[in-house]
Amino acid sequence: MTMCMPYMRGPTPLSRYARSLGVQEAAVEAQPLLLFPMYTVPLEALMQMSQVVPHEELKEKGILVEFDPSMGHAAFVSHQWVDSQHPDPEFKQMRVLQDALKHAMSSVEISLDVVTATVMPSAKSLPTSKLCSQPLFLWYDYFSCPQLENQAGGESRPCLSKAIDSIPAYITKCSFFFALCPVLENPSGSRLLTPATWAERGWCRVERAVHELGPCESWILIRSSIELELVVIPAVSPVGCLGGRPPAEGQFSVASDRRKLQPLLEEALKRKLLLLLKAQDFVNYRLLLNLQGIHLRGFPFPRHLEPIPGFQAEDHANVPDRSASVLVAQFLYQNGFSSVNETDQAGWSPLHYGALRGDVSLIQGLLMKRADPNRLTKQDQPSVGLPPFSSALTISVCFKHNAAARVLISAKAQIEGGLLKPMEFAAAGDNPEGVQLLHEAGGQLHVRSVMGFTALEIASCRGAASAMLEIVRLAKAEQLDFSGALWCALALKAEGGTASIVGWLLEHRADVNQSRNPWHSSLYGALACTKALQHRFGQQSKATRQFYHMWGATPLVMAMLESQYEGAATLIAAGAKLELCNSRGWSAADFIREQSVPDFLLQALAGNLEECKRVSTVAQSRGYAEKFC
Template sequence: MQMRGPPEPHGKLQEKGALHQFQPGMFVIFVSHQWLSSAHPDPHGEQMKVLRETLGGVIDGTVEVTEDIASRPDEKRLSPGTRQQIADGFLFLDWFAIPQITARMPGVNEEATKTDAALAVQSIPAYVELCNLFLALVPQLPHKDSAQHVNYATWMSRGWCRAELWCRLLSSKSDTSVIVVYSATDAEFMFPLDWQNRSIVDGDFTIEADRAAVVRLGEAAVEGKIRHLQEKGPLSDYRFWAALCPNLLRRQRKWRHLDEFLRHFQFANLREAVEDDTGMNAVMCAVFSGDAQTLRLLAESRANMNHALEGMSSLGYFDTQTALMAAAKSRQEAAVLATLLELRADVNARARTGLHVLFFCRTPEHVKTLMEHRAEMPRDILSGAASFACPDTVQALISYRCDPGRASPVSASGNASPLHAVALLSRGNRRAVETAKLLLAHRADVNLPYVPPRALTWKIRTARLRTAVFGYSNCNMMTRLYADFPGISPLGVATLVGHEQLIQLFLEFGAESFANDAGREPEDLAQSSHHHNLLPMLATFAT
């Protein structure tokens, strides 16, 4: 907490006596981050400044760590006891804790680097397992070599970062939560689905030779998790990870005979499998396995193809969402969705939130399959694709006359436009700008003010009370969002989350710097969210 400027490496900190050997009973915080140059992780100390300020705010209680924006159940909190443990804790960060040999560059001291890399890979699971808290330090900052922005989305794309993350999430510890630090005042627990479709196998590596070793690490983490759950339970979690394993490891799916399927997922017999109505029942095992053949066999025995999920929210699949929705969310091949529909899954069923299966589409093939089975197309469908899917999926919906230029009516879900949605969840979406360009090219309204649904009234009032008492700058992102929702523009949302490229795009397409219903303009939102780097851009266009 007393450091200033660029962080010093392992060797210098060791000379100063600042390092400590691990001892049982230590409270350890693992910090995962993306380097800001090839030779030094943080040449100007920018990441470390954010880390210090965040830790200080967490310790004194001025920074809350909330649930992710996508889930929003407001259940997780850091207790006063945990905050005190953090105050007395120790940091594990690669630059501090591991001896540094050379810059990780092809051809530079290659043999020594390979040896060190191999040892580091073998040690990562142990380092992560010993840690009590896992922070992903991902403030948006420019990379000093490429000038490209480094942020949450790019961190999530890095093979080594994925390896550290997998070791945490696939650990046998009871608490495997991950805290994402976007800025000194904005930290939240990671959305479960943010990582499940980002395999180590196709991660980005500076040194291509690292891929094979890191993939082996990922395989060990997944297989270890499955073995632990098989022995210790809970059974539903074992079934989930066992079904998802081929997708996580990018392995070719294999069809199992029914008896093998029942044994693998621990069903006593076919009757038990068919009658099971728990969240992770036989239908869901077949869905997550991408096993269309077994779905047909289960349907022949009258298994429910409209099974509603329950008790799987910690894995990113929320109560009352259907098997068909889960197939889309988990990016199964379109053939799995087609099989469910042929077996009479309801293409127009809705979750209790009012969401429709088209909202969860992740590929153009999903869209085509569902439209061929006469899926309805509510006006808010594009918001789901814009938030979570690729631009090609958005284009597929547009080709079926889903018009981003036509505002959704004010209803139970409000009138949020796809531009609001893409801005709100842009921090985890590397293709957010590309998606926004596509929407704007098809006449999406860049100046549409958001009218929230009545169901959010009490949350908005509570948030405004908190901001009035504590001040906007001292409130977390979720509080500021709720307080600023009414009347906010897509530009305002992009400013709140600090997405510079989206702000630039919206301004180029004629976004106006108007105030929301609370009288706060984008410049005010940037100021209160500590996105001071955005103020010159907003001021230039405002004048």
């Protein structure tokens, strides 16, 4: 968390209120209610397990420990149940957790994903020494919550209900958050579990959101036994890992769960805002204050918190355009700005924060006060997934505030402004309306960005299916490089490596075996050379490893580098060659031998492609028609 002191001409109500919070510590530090004890499993006990048994059995054996922070660190394990009656009947998911923890403990750090490491220079990896610095205890639902009460047929499960209602409190007490998301089939072979399916589950989204609104925002995604990555961009950002997924828009088995979660998230937002104020971290306070609408999107009648008391609308009664003036004045008051053209330490102006909020009347009011629509931010912001030199228009289309984007375009906002253009973020944010809006205003679909990627390639690597369809509808077919989009889908982000995205690109005649070098732009090529040299000379990370092996790599090689096993199955089913080597002499077959991979890839290595074809069919049936019809 960046600790920022106010960057203003004099004290504002925001800075004065933040300083006053020292005497309100009890309110700021208020924790969610703990209605059921926080039972955990010590790391040593978990590493010796060979089957997943319920809470009651572990408790009887004395394995469960009621956690207290004085004992060490706790880690919350978020996961999908492999079967409806049992979380992990074949112990496959838990074995991945054991192996991943063993791998982490023997490593120096848990690296950022490649895209974050490339465009967010202020984001840092997690030293694994932090995992080992104190005894570690793990919270896992089947271990930590009662499972067997009233199995004789009664519906009442009071202890389980109390434990479920205590999940926000458990997460808040945890120093670490693991999303356990290996690619697995359920025992019947009718369903494929992946990071993408984890991110669609409503409760998994809630768990992630509560953690990200706590004191430790980053978390660890476990893709396989050796593939762990640190996620620093929150779920509300469309450009983060598995991002653009507010909790209320997730899938809930029990519909009533969605309604009861609204006050839970509103309280989490309030706590986080107060903690940021108490720390005088005004940059992150402003970001969260104006992201509230995204966090609560999908809930009925969400309330917008305005923590700074004392604003008087009457003070603006005798000014022209009173309603706009009052709205702007209240916004400046809550955000701690003295004027519309002021910037804070991150180089963000009120218009940038207004674009994040997406309020059309506010944007109009700020522009009436002569806010500059083309001012660029100065620093990257991992808290929202935006690089440095972003414009208000870029922020608007990234977060699908398209009405606000129209107002900015009318005010002569530059369509091609910023280090990364608005069109790139409309594509990455899966915003088809934004793509169309920018295209009509003169934005280019086929021109490569400063990093050398087209809008279709960016949408593909993000798995932004709606944006992909809109780009194809608007562009001329000869201008689109579907083979390049296929390579990007497998190379840059897990969201693009789904069977549905890969299958759709192959239907558009993408070459399944076309290799690529990173010299599609001089900047990206220079970056790739630098990272490859770092890897060769010992400065190794997930990002440097990928850049090292990128040269001459096929989509299948990139899929194996990124543990995109679902997409790899679809490539193999479509004729991708396992023995084609990159410029370093490594083939997809070599990576399969090196890694702990699903059985369908091992069978493909042995010459049996039928399992990859079956898995690809199962995976595409999950969402293919829904995304691309």
